[in-house]
Amino acid sequence: MDRRDLLKRLAALPVGLTAGRLDGRTAAEGTPFLVKPSSRPAVQLLLPMDDAQTNHLKAYGIAFHAIERSGRCEWLLNYRGGSFLVGDDTTARRAAALAGVAIESVDDGAVAAIKGEIAQQNMDSLPLERTPRVAIYTPPNAPPWDDAVTMALQYADIPFTKIWDPEVMGGRLHDFDWLHLFHEDFTGQYSKFYLNYQGQAWLDEMVQRNQGAARQLGFHTVPDLKKAVAGRIRDYVANGGFLFAMCTATETLELALAAHDVDIAASFADGTPMDPDASGKLDWSRAMACTGARLETSPGTPSFSDIDGHQVNNPGRRQPLGAFELFNFSAKIDPVPSMLVQCHRNVIPDFYGLTTSFMRAALKSADVVLAEEPGAPWVKYIHGDLGQGTWTYFGGHDPEDPQHQIGDTPTDLSLHPTSPGYRLILNNVLFPAAKKRELKT
């Protein structure tokens, strides 16, 4: 009997016995956690994503690896919070038990019933075929615990590659399907931390690292380098890449694109003051999501423009946090935005970031709003197309640390396994895995 046969036979055994054998123990220990034995042979495993799920975040990892192993996974949009249907194999069961992910065995009949329900309601079943190659844009040696997406991917056990300016400028973006940006400041002003954190070792290191990269890549200043990087990212999207950005990266990427030949950086960043008429000279046709925004001209105010509605570090203009509401799209007609808003909660408490939200007045008319704060002049989560690719922006820094401050204890996602905010991030990772269909968005 070869290993494959052995695994097949093990998979056919009652689940308690199977799990016991995995560690060389007898069946006497009983039925493993969370796995409901079925009297009929199970053919697939359902990962429910409603409140029956005990670890939503790791469920994405289970789905990701199921696609990787077998190329078989279905995303049941709007069905029980956006559940996943994966092949029933020992590896998936074992991984789910270890991760504390709730699974349900479903036979052909149950699957047929689920599909019937999906056909009749605002739901859809989307095949996921190929795992995306994921890149995270982050400086070398950056601690992993200050980036919500890195944390989410590490926690969910989804592999990724870190890239930074040399890789972007070296044309490596096209090796990846999905690119994530976090709190990089593409205006090249070091998030304007320079003024409040002057003398701090981490800031000195950030400045030196960026200046070193600019020199190495042949740019006079860091703002010049970041504008070039922003341009490469735009090209990547236009050529079919999937971009997901959070926090400052959203707003500053837009500003850097619009300011391709305007000096929008304060003198501490490039030795010359900002062009006094910079706002008037911005070319918004280059930007992906925003238009008509005005720059923050004071180098002493840690804010970039009026794109952000919350202005967390601008005491006179800071707005309090509310809650944002996810839009309910038609799963059959708009599968892309539907995928991005799959969640077990429709209303989610808001959280600050250097860029927390996007003023409605600054959005382009083609932008798709995925989540908004009802009645507020800003929205939280937006999406759009550019050329062959798409971009998605999610405001804020850390969904489980709403008032995040520099130096705060890192978020431990094992304490937030059902976080709805982090789910939205992980929706974005699986979205490029969907089989392409000719459907409107």
Place this chain on the structure above:
Amino acid sequence: MPPAVMRSRNGAHLVLALLVMGAPIAAQTPTDVMVARGLDFERQGRYDDAVNAFRQVLVREPANVQGLLGAERAYTQLGRRDSIMAIASRALEVDRTSTTAWSLEVRTARAMGGEAMAAEVLGRWMAAQPQSEAPYRELVRTLMAVQRYDDAREAVAAARARFNDPARLRPELAQVEAAAGNWARAASEWRAALAQQDDLSPVASFNLLPTPGAQRERVVRALTDPDSAPAPRRLAAELLLGWNQAERAWQIVQSNLPTVAADRRSMLQAFADRARAQDGPAPQRVAAAALERIAVDLPPAEAARYRIESARAFAAAGDQASARRVLRAMAEDPGAPAGVAASATGTLVELYARDGSVEDAARLLSQNRPRLAGSEADRLSHVVARGWIAAGRLDRADSQVASDSSLAADEIRGWTALYRGDLGHAREWLRSGSAPTRGPESARNVDRAGILALLAAVKTDTLPALGAALFLAARGDTARAARALTDVARTQGIAGQAELLHLAALYTMAARDSLGAEALWGEVADRFAEQAPAPAAILGLARLLAARGDNAGAVRRLEALILNYPASAMVPEARRELDRVRGAIPRS
């Protein structure tokens, strides 16, 4: 003659001026209201409305500072800088001495027309106010903003030559030197500036705090030069505190206290507040010392409050001797108010009992019982009893609570019975007794529950060897406790072997014998795999392996725990540990 009066001599202006000058106070209010409205519009991002509000202010008072600066901000947001020039010019028409208006014009000129235009405005300003150093100050700021430090120094020199005064523009020069990275020179300039004007200290501190580590000593030397006035020395102390050199900061403060009592108090209070905001024993200790020093100047009641605060800060810093010294002086002070003396006595009893001076704690409590409220006296009596247990005097602990029928006293009896090996009574008293359910002492309830579980597994009613082993642990000798407990566990026919070995492993770990703990936990996991402590033992083993860097071994153990004991309460913790080992969550 003020410009407003000059204008009042001309026809219609005279009527307007008289109306304004003679207007009642209520008529002045709308200006403030208009400013506030402008600020509100600005906060809401309604810059057009903000401009209108600020312009209305400026129609009434063309040189109103808030109106000018508000209009500058709002116009800048709207991208209409050119409009600022008009309001600045109008302000200067009515007040040629308005520094705000001149500065505004310089900034606007620089933004619109570059340095040449700014220089032209500065030239006019210098001509209009030949005796003012304000235009030179603006020039220095302008040059500093574009990092032209040599030119900024020259501007300072020009001002000094112009006014024939080498002390002019010292704060500006200090900031230029700091921006240029000449920190010691900046400190020397600040030293001279503070000697003339000590209220510049916060600016100087903000400016010098970012001094790089390698240059700090030179900055401190410059500020504490033997010729330095007290203000720069106090600045050095503030900087040292910010650079985590609290003891040295306190030495400088002590020898440079202001002579006026009110100034001294405010300076010490500010120092103590800053120190207490920092982590670590040294800042807490110097905060305590500063608070104690404040008390010296105060009347008894107020001084007592500061001394208690000081004692708490000393205790928080781990300096129990100083805390006791401060409290003893208060408790024995016949002039101290009753409440203060009682509070000091209570804190002192706790300190004595915690430090092992239980006889002193008992005596102090006995002497002061009449001064203490009943519940406080009982609480302190329990503190003393626990002090006796920790000191190994079970008889004295029992005597201390002999006539006490409270739940806390039952708990104390339970522990003394346990340590004597009287497990039957220990079960009874520990089950009925209770530690406080809130505050730091509530943790003892967890210990109590753990011991009750152990006693339930051991079953027997009398086992002096077990009591002795647990007593060793209670007194901090975990290494001997672990050996004694292991011996008990190996006694032929004893019940609860797995529980005893698991507890022995915990004590062994506490004694930093990881190999010994590994052997004991391994025995529990393998020999007693079907018994309750097995999952906890496996978790302990996995943590040991992870701490040793054997992540693969740790993962193997954790996975076995999760898969083989799915109903165990240890599973959630095992999953977190697995995430930690795999680097999926931070190691906290």
